[in-house]
Amino acid sequence: MKNILVTGGAGFIGSHLCERLLKEGHHVICLDNFFTGSRKNIEHLTDNKEFELIRHDIVEPILLEVEQIYNLACPASPVHYQYNAIKTIKTSVLGVTNMLGLAKRAKARILQASTSEVYGDPILHPQREDYWGNVNPIGIRSCYDEGKRVAETLMMDYHRQHNVDIKIVRIFNTYGPRMAENDGRVVSNFIVQALKGEDITIYGDGTQTRSFCYVDDLVNGMMTLMNKENFTGPVNIGNDGEYTIKELAEMIIELTNSNSQIVYKPLPSDDPCKRRPDLSLARKELDYEPKVHVREGLLKTIEYFSSVI
Secondary structure, three states: OOEEEEEOOOOHHHHHHHHHHHHOOOEEEEEEOOOOOOHHHOHHHOOOOOEEEEEOOOOOOOOOOOOEEEEOOOOOOHHHHOOOHHHHHHHHHHHHHHHHHHHHHHOOEEEEEEEHHHHEOOOOOOEOOOOOOEOOOOOOOHHHHHHHHHHHHHHHHHHHHHOOOEEEEEEOOEEOOOOOOOOOOHHHHHHHHHHOOOOEEEEOOOOOEEOOEEHHHHHHHHHHHHOOOOOOOOEEEOOOOOEEHHHHHHHHHHHHOOOOOEEEEOOOOOOOOOOOEOOHHHHHHHOOOOOOOHHHHHHHHHHHHHHHO
16 A cells, blocks of 8 residues: 555546556545546545545645655646646646655655657657657647656656656547546547537548547556556557547547537647557557557447536
């Protein structure tokens, strides 16, 4: 049994991680400022005596005694991270510095939730961890993209300079129950629109590609990385099945039995044309293999949204 801190623990991914850690018998401290996290994501955990909830923003320092830190705190969808771009980059710079300071003082192992966005609009496809990316440093997405790149820099510098025990995971598109219906992400947008019988909005011509990882597969990969000795990462975790946005829309219309029509709108600036993880390193170091096929995962996600909208 370990004392484990999960920042952003009331968020979509964080709540699933808290749930899994509790099931494995750990004491979990969930820390969240509830900007994008929600109490309803974790209300089923609050009766567990090993679950602690703290309302806190990691931009401010905090003193805790923990053995592991999963740092997931940061808005992760464009509609939320662009809402207050300065606050977003502060979360990835000041917040990560504070979490690394805590890890250093407590001698805790820390895992940073980085992102496929560090690859920007990639020229290399699929994306490998040794690819340095193609990011616009002054664009509307850079508060998130560059923030996460700086977070990785801070992790490596604390590791080299202070011997902090670090892990870096680069998370590719993840979906599943407890996604926020207003987060602007493609899976939640399409499912909500399909269930309401509204037009399904595709930005661009729909030929841009993404890979979709079910949340349980991501949590498995993160926990394996956290407990792997002598390997810091960065490592891609996701699903390497690749779909065009149009294919995803058509699949969701079929699975929801919806009468929705597809409509096309202009593509936002710096939106990546292709995105698929090269999982060779994760397979080699973590024996990682995504198990949930996109159709199976979408059905579970549709079931969730059907109960909340």
